[in-house]
Amino acid sequence: MSNLNIPVYLDYSATTPVDERVAKAMADCLTLQGNFGNPASRSHVFGWKAEDAVTEARKNVANLIGSSPKEVIWTSGATESNNLAIKGAAHFNERKGKHIITLKTEHKAVLDTCRQLEREGFEVTYLDPQDNGLLDINALAAAIREDTTVVSIMHVNNEIGVIQDVAAIGALTRSKGIIFHVDAAQSPGKVAINVDEMNIDLLSLCAHKAYGPKGIGALYVRRKPRIRIEAQIHGGGHERGMRSGTLPTHQIVGMGEAFRLAHEEMAEECARIEALRDRLYDGLKDMEEVYVNGDLEQRIPGNLNISFNYVEGESLMMSLKDIAVSSGSACTSDSLEPSYVLRALGRNDELAHSSLRFTLGRFTTEEEVDFTIAEVRKAVEKLRDLSPLWDMYKDGVDLDTVQWAAH
Amino acid sequence: MAYSDKVIDHYENPRNVGKMDANDSNVGTGMVGAPACGDVMRLQIKINDDGVIEDAKFKTYGCGSAIASSSLVTEMVKGKTLDEAAAIKNMEIVEELALPPVKIHCSVLAEDAIAAAIADLREKRGEESSAESAA
Numbered sequence: 001m002s003n004l005n006i007p008v009y010l011d012y013s014a015t016t017p018v019d020e021r022v023a024k025a026m027a028d029c030l031t032l033q034g035n036f037g038n039p040a041s042r043s044h045v046f047g048w049k050a051e052d053a054v055t056e057a058r059k060n061v062a063n064l065i066g067s068s069p070k071e072v073i074w075t076s077g078a079t080e081s082n083n084l085a086i087k088g089a090a091h092f093n094e095r096k097g098k099h100i101i102t103l104k105t106e107h108k109a110v111l112d113t114c115r116q117l118e119r120e121g122f123e124v125t126y127l128d129p130q131d132n133g134l135l136d137i138n139a140l141a142a143a144i145r146e147d148t149t150v151v152s153i154m155h156v157n158n159e160i161g162v163i164q165d166v167a168a169i170g171a172l173t174r175s176k177g178i179i180f181h182v183d184a185a186q187s188p189g190k191v192a193i194n195v196d197e198m199n200i201d202l203l204s205l206c207a208h209k210a211y212g213p214k215g216i217g218a219l220y221v222r223r224k225p226r227i228r229i230e231a232q233i234h235g236g237g238h239e240r241g242m243r244s245g246t247l248p249t250h251q252i253v254g255m256g257e258a259f260r261l262a263h264e265e266m267a268e269e270c271a272r273i274e275a276l277r278d279r280l281y282d283g284l285k286d287m288e289e290v291y292v293n294g295d296l297e298q299r300i301p302g303n304l305n306i307s308f309n310y311v312e313g314e315s316l317m318m319s320l321k322d323i324a325v326s327s328g329s330a331c332t333s334d335s336l337e338p339s340y341v342l343r344a345l346g347r348n349d350e351l352a353h354s355s356l357r358f359t360l361g362r363f364t365t366e367e368e369v370d371f372t373i374a375e376v377r378k379a380v381e382k383l384r385d386l387s388p389l390w391d392m393y394k395d396g397v398d399l400d401t402v403q404w405a406a407h
Numbered sequence: 408m409a410y411s412d413k414v415i416d417h418y419e420n421p422r423n424v425g426k427m428d429a430n431d432s433n434v435g436t437g438m439v440g441a442p443a444c445g446d447v448m449r450l451q452i453k454i455n456d457d458g459v460i461e462d463a464k465f466k467t468y469g470c471g472s473a474i475a476s477s478s479l480v481t482e483m484v485k486g487k488t489l490d491e492a493a494a495i496k497n498m499e500i501v502e503e504l505a506l507p508p509v510k511i512h513c514s515v516l517a518e519d520a521i522a523a524a525i526a527d528l529r530e531k532r533g534e535e536s537s538a539e540s541a542a
Contacts, residue, residue, distance in 0.1 A: 312445055314470040318410065318418060329445060329470070338445065349443035386424055386474060388449035388466040389442055404441030405519075 003365040008323045008372060012209075012302055012361030013158050013186060018254065019211035019362070025257040026213060029053060029250035039247045040238065050249045057256025064263045065184075065203060066194035067220050073239045074252055077217035078185035079109040080232075081204030082152075084219055084243060085181045086113045088229030089150045089202060090122055093179070097147030098122045101140065103164075104344040105129050106154050110183055114152070123147075131346050132295035133162035141172060150179045155193065156186035159328065159341040159357055160294030161303025163191055170199030179227060185209055185217075189262030190270065190300040195220055201227045207251070211362060212258030216251035219243075269362060274301035276360050276369050281306075283373030287380065289393070293328075293342055293355060302360040307342075307351040308376075310390040311383040316356060319379035323372055328355035350389075350399075410471055411505035417475035422482050425464040427451045435528025439519040446473040446513065450520035452484055452492070452528065460484050460492055465520075472510040476500050476517040489525050 009017075018026075029035045029050075039054045041047025058069040075081045090100055102114055104126045114124040125143045130136055135153060144151075151173050156163050166182055173180040181202040187193055188210040195203055206217035221227055221242065235244025281304055284290060289309035305328075308316065313329030328339030329352075338352035347355075358372070384390040392399060410418070426449075429436045433453050440447040446469030453462040463481035467474045479500055484492040500506070500514035 310468060312469050312473075314445075315418070315474055318471040349445075353442070353445040386421060386466055387468040388438065388447055389468045391426065391449075391466060399442060404443070404447070405439050405523075 003367040004371055005363075005365075005368065006322050006371075008368045010358045010360060010364065010368075010372060011324045011326055012364075013161070013357065013359035014326060015208050015214065016211045016361055017363065018208075018213055019258060019261060021261065022212055022254050022257045026250045026254040029253050035249060035253075037249070039249055040236065050247075053249055053253050053256075054247055057252045057259075060256040060260040060263070061205065061218055064188055064193065064259045065205070065220055066196055068223065071195075071220050071223050073219045073221055073242050074247055075217045075219055075243055076215055077208070078107075078183065078204045078206035079217075080243075081206070081217050081219040082107070082109040082181075082183055083113050084229065084232050085202040085204060085221075086110065086150060086152055087117065087232055088242070089179045089181065089227065090117055091230040092228050093149040094122075097145075097149045099125070099145050099148040100150045100152065101125045101127065101143050101148060102152045103127050103129060103135055103154065105133060105157055105159075105341045106152065107158055107183055107185065110152055110154065129344055132298075133157060133160050133293075133341075133345055134295055134298060135164055135169070137165070137168050137172065140169060144172075144176055144178065148176075148178050150181060152181040152183065154183040154186075156184070156191060156300050157294065157341065158186050159339060160305045160345075161186075161300045161359070162294040163298050163300060165298075166200065167198045173201075174199040186300065188259055189266050190302065192266075195222065202229070207255035207258050210258050210262045213251055213254040216248065216255045218255070270301045273360050273362075273364065276364055276366065277301055277304055277358075279366065280304055280358060280360070280369045280373060283370070284376060287377065291347075291351060293345065293347060293351075302364075304358045304360075305342075305355060306358070307347070307355040308380050309351060309354055310387045310393055311354055311380055313353055313355055315383055316354075316376075316379055319382060320372075320375055323375055325359075326357045328357070329353045413479075413504050414472055414475040414506070417478040417504070418471045421465075421474060421478040423462075423464050423478065424466060426466065427453055427462070427464050432531055433528075435524040435526075435531065437520045437523025437525070437527055439523050440469070440473075440516050442468065445469060446516060448473065448477045448516055448520045450477060450480060450517075450524045452521075452524045454489065454528065458488050460487050460489070469513065469516075470510070472504065472506055473513040473516065475504055476506070476513045477520065479503060480517045480521060484521060489528065492521055493525050495521055 037046030037050035039050040062069040203220035208214040293305040313327030342352035455461045465477040467477040497514035497518040
């Protein structure tokens with residue numbers, strides 16, 4: 001088999017393919033011959049076997065985050081985990097206070113949850129990150145009030161891959177007795193997590209960014225000191241009453257196996273992917289007017305978010321038809337606003353419109369990276385030849401002085 | 408989001424890409440849009456002595472549909488008088504390129520570019536004719 005698979009997949013932060021080893025473990029939990037029972041069935045061996053598999057998976061997830069298996073609650077994914085954590089903790093503590101602090105570059109699952117709480121009468125402070133995407137801990141400290149009950153800060157940003165110093169944040173929130181929730185959807189297998197060392201109280205996880213299946217996630221809920229949350233889904237009292245619903249054994253087994261592998265192979269995999277990411281960046285960085293978005297050091301190995309000035313992101317992706325990437329350009333979404341994450345970094349709208357996100361992963365090869373470099377260079381050159389802004393830049397016109405007819 | 412074949416064709420083989428001398432009295436230049444909005448079109452038209460557009464050039468910063476819309480417009484205006492070109496409506500572009508609703512603004516921008524290029528040319532020629540009568 002060639003090491004160049006076209007189309008080349010460089011969108012691992014959107015989702016990952018399920019690892020073959022994970023798929024095998026999942027397939028064993030579906031049919032009559034397999035482990036198909038309901039883990040909640042206490043009266044027969046089918047249930048017991050399924051429960052054993054769920055317990056094993058819970059251990060694997062707990063191992064990766066340094067928690068006890070008892071602190072892991074299964075959910076449908078990180079979006080649900082974020083909803084359960086933030087709404088659950090905010091509601092449970094609403095008599096103590098109704099103030100929440102988060103970051104402008106959070107995932108929509110956090111931001112929209114906070115918006116909902118605002119509609120219910122909570123107050124939310126949305127902190128600006130610094131230009132490198134990282135939170136200034138002093139800004140957080142200054143925003144904390146008497147009535148602050150929850151601080152929600154993501155571990156790894158999905159667009160720019162920067163890693164927040166959650167340990168420092170955790171030390172601060174713990175000292176103030178504030179619940180600390182971390183959206184860690186992008187972290188497993190890419191950066192170490194330890195909920196005790198980092199003083200994290202609630203942590204959202206999902207499987208499909210780490211070579212597990214879609215539709216399964218988990219929420220870590222600290223037991224000591226005990227963090228209490230209000231359930232959002234009521235039913236049979238599964239998951240210590242925090243999240244009812246029959247446990248999908250095959251999904252859970254898939255997540256467990258994916259996290260076991262992520263934990264075991266992290267060091268080797270990160271080194272390999274980082275070398276590929278650096279190869280990609282080295283192949284592009286000598287081009288004119290190219291800017292990396294987000295801190296390059298405090299960053300997961302597989303992410304390169306880069307703006308090609310004077311070229312619009314969507315048209316660039318259209319040229320890269322053999323490469324799957326994503327863009328912060330407005331035109332990729334139904335709204336016409338460019339990436340709110342890049343704008344929160346203080347990037348001007350032009351650079352936000354001109355950005356591409358390359359995310360590399362387990363199955364990315366050197367050949368694919370080299371192919372990508374060649375294709376991107378060709379496409380940027382072609383589109384700059386088409387760009388009136390590039391003409392003006394080359395003619396020495398300062399685009400900031402031009403009176404644009406905004407539309 | 409899938410693009411129509413016509414958008415892809417114009418995007419991959421853009422017609423009439425380039426730049427004409429903006430100081431030429433027979434050339435009108437229209438630049439519309441803004442970098443912050445994600446699209447900027449520069450359309451230039453050149454008329455002959457009969458007042459017919461004999462050449463058109465464009466450069467566009469924007470999404471594939473914006474590039475295709477401006478490429479198409481350079482073809483549409485050629486051979487038309489200024490009045491005929493001014494009558495081109497954005498819906499003709501939408502239909503020709505089968506643009507989805509979210510891309511209709513690209514066609515509006517292309518229509519604006521035609522209007523801006525014509526206005527520039529008329530302004531220039533107004534000045535020119537008064538200069539001629541003075542001479």
